[in-house]
Amino acid sequence: MLDRIGDKWSLLIIAELRTGKRRFSSLRESVPGISQRMLTLTLRHLERDGLATRTVYAEVPPRVEYELTDVGRTLIEPATALARWALAHRPAIDAARRRYDAALARD
Amino acid sequence: MLDRIGDKWSLLIIAELRTGKRRFSSLRESVPGISQRMLTLTLRHLERDGLATRTVYAEVPPRVEYELTDVGRTLIEPATALARWALAHRPAIDAARRRYDAALARD
DNA sequence: CGGTATCCTAGCGGATACTG
DNA sequence: CAGTATCCGCTAGGATACCG
Numbered sequence: 001m002l003d004r005i006g007d008k009w010s011l012l013i014i015a016e017l018r019t020g021k022r023r024f025s026s027l028r029e030s031v032p033g034i035s036q037r038m039l040t041l042t043l044r045h046l047e048r049d050g051l052a053t054r055t056v057y058a059e060v061p062p063r064v065e066y067e068l069t070d071v072g073r074t075l076i077e078p079a080t081a082l083a084r085w086a087l088a089h090r091p092a093i094d095a096a097r098r099r100y101d102a103a104l105a106r107d
Numbered sequence: 108m109l110d111r112i113g114d115k116w117s118l119l120i121i122a123e124l125r126t127g128k129r130r131f132s133s134l135r136e137s138v139p140g141i142s143q144r145m146l147t148l149t150l151r152h153l154e155r156d157g158l159a160t161r162t163v164y165a166e167v168p169p170r171v172e173y174e175l176t177d178v179g180r181t182l183i184e185p186a187t188a189l190a191r192w193a194l195a196h197r198p199a200i201d202a203a204r205r206r207y208d209a210a211l212a213r214d
Numbered sequence: 215c216g217g218t219a220t221c222c223t224a225g226c227g228g229a230t231a232c233t234g
Numbered sequence: 235c236a237g238t239a240t241c242c243g244c245t246a247g248g249a250t251a252c253c254g
Contacts, residue, residue: 001193001200006113008247024216035248040217050203061215062254071199078192081185086108092178093108096157115227131236142228147237168235169234 004049009034009042011079014068017052018076021067051075111156116141116149118186121175124159125183128174158182 005011009031016022016030028039043066046052051072057063068076112118116138123129123137135146150173153159158179164170175183 001197002113002118002189003115006109008110011109028216036217037219037249038247041247048204048207049200050206051200056216059215062217064216071196071203074196075192078185078188081188082109085182085185089178089181090108093156093158096178097155100155100157135236143237144229144239145227148227163236166235169237171236 004045005075005079007042009038010046011083013039013042013046014051014072014075014079015083017066017068017072021065024064024066027066046072111152112182112186114149114152116145117153118190120146120149120153121158121179121182121186122190124173124175124179128172131171131173134173153179 005014012031012034013027016027022030024039024043027043028034028036031039034042043052043054046066047054050069053067053069055065055067057065112121119138119141120134123134129137131146131150134150135141135143138146141149150159150161153173154161157176160174160176162172162174164172
């Protein structure tokens with residue numbers, strides 16, 4: 001499981017779906033840098049794992065909406081806890097990296 | 108940051124270091140399946156990010172001990188929260204996957 | 215609009231051998 | 235004991251083109 005949500009995009013998508021239903025194009029615009037391919041793949045994985053649902057509306061032009069399932073919503077809290085941690089400690093991490101790399105360069 | 112700890116081994120190592128100092132060989136035995144190479148690399152990453160310290164004792168045979176830093180310890184709580192989630196929902200996830208794959212096979 | 219299909223590359227990670 | 239060094243397969247993920 002940790003590798004599933006530990007990939008590059010899953011947590012970001014889940015964060016976007018936190019607030020409710022979202023269209024494919026809406027997600028693509030909200031997650032900067034994601035390719036169409038990876039958005040599709042990530043959503044398929046979430047769907048397969050029962051974390052999100054995919055609803056296709058038979059319209060022209062087509063409309064597809066994604067939404068977190070109940071199980072998916074239970075992931076929000078621990079995931080945001082981790083995100084908060086990352087945000088809060090990023091400066092410290094960056095500083096540590098610079099120190100480490102500088103120490104290496106001196107040798 | 109999420110990709111750093113989202114790799115295959117970091118969280119496992121951090122979990123092992125939760126209880127205090129650990130030697131290299133002790134970690135290797137406690138984390139089944141990890142190669143010497145990946146243990147070294149993962150520990151170096153943790154050290155670079157300031158999450159763990161590496162202490163070399165000038166003895167024969169050599170002894171190296173790893174320990175979480177204060178920053179590293181702050182990661183324990185959100186990380187275990189995520190681990191608890193994964194453990195608790197694994198049955199539901201597995202069931203969802205089987206359903207999804209079975210539905211695909213019917214087409 | 216919301217996808218597939220295809221090609222391609224960087225790098226994660228395993229196996230094995232060697233070393234201070 | 236605690237590492238490097240080397241080789242190599244696999245796959246996550248980007249770019250691009252096409253499709254219903």
